[in-house]
């Protein structure tokens with residue numbers, strides 16, 4: 001940038017810088033921050049940077065396509081949107097703008113979306129998956145599932161790495177609270193009330209989760225959800241072969257390798273480092289990945305190691321903060337263009353041509 005002119009962002013880091021410069025400090029900290037010492041947060045991106053690519057040559061790359069399918073739906077590319085809460089914190093049109101900007105990409109909508117599911121669905125042109133936290137109040141949880149079904153959502157995504165929101169030092173220091181003009185409008189207001197109550201030196205979303213999330217949930221409870229909804233069930237927050245085998249045994253339809261963007265267990269491995277263990281145990285069950293994907297090159301690494309799709313968390317919110325739907329579209333286009341170029345230059349014209357031989361260890 002520089003020269004006094006506001007340059008068009010052409011790397012994800014530019015979108016981050018623009019969001020950091022414009023968002024209120026406590027909103028930026030909520031978005032950017034992680035749990036504990038933020039080691040896992042840093043490791044997510046560092047682990048991608050340690051991988052190198054192994055290009056093959058003379059493979060006819062005149063026609064390169066990142067198109068794919070997932071849970072029976074055709075996707076123009078394997079770069080989707082991870083569920084992140086409260087998009088109206090950064091843009092007045094919130095998740096409706098995100099859905100417009102998704103432009104056919106897979107969009108996982110947070111349980112704590114700040115616009116109505118029906119409005120999000122009306123703006124969407126690709127698959128919509130509904131993310132859930134297991135609430136103590138199962139009637140409220142079921143009500144949300146019914147709203148998602150009525151709005152035409154395609155799958156349920158149960159986040160399993162958050163029995164409670166972890167201590168995030170930046171949010172605690174800022175006394176982070178969901179401001180009154182922004183709310184999780186798809187969940188009964190009584191259940192969300194404490195997320196709006198400020199208390200010095202403590203995060204309202206952490207306190208809220210301790211009060212409302214069900215920490216007793218086990219694998220056996222998945223049957224309760226399955227019996228009540230015909231939608232495919234995806235588990236988000238799997239990092240081990242053991243839990244992948246349990247997911248298969250319980251009839252789950254897909255898993256997402258995730259450490260919640262370094263916001264839950266600090267000390268958990270980078271997602272790209274956990275990926276192969278999960279893919280091997282998944283034995284054909286679709287595996288997605290989120291956490292630290294910051295370029296098409298990172299996406300290519302994850303896809304080569306066996307992910308069927310990658311999801312972007314923070315970068316989508318940077319784009320939304322910067323320019324609403326256009327910003328979300330620009331972020332996705334940037335990563336997809338980089339992925340397509342990386343496929344061309346590694347000599348892998350389709351995702352089916354990508355396997356582990358495209359990636360080598362550490363540098």
Ligand SMILES: Cc1cc2nc3c(=O)[nH]c(=O)nc-3n(C[C@H](O)[C@H](O)[C@H](O)COP(=O)(O)O)c2cc1C
Pocket residue numbers: 030031032044082083084085110111112131159236258259260261262263290291292293311312313314315
């Ligand atoms: C601001 C923010 C809010 C989030 N909210 C949710 C949420 O409501 N539900 C959920 O399952 N994950 C949530 N996540 C985690 C993301 O789905 C995802 O796992 C993570 O952001 C991926 O890492 P990345 O940000 O490095 O791409 C949130 C992450 C951020 C940064």
Ligand SMILES: CC(C)CC(=O)C(=O)O
Pocket residue numbers: 085112165205209260263
């Ligand atoms: C409101 C929070 C529980 C959303 C979340 O998952 C996060 O901030 O990481």
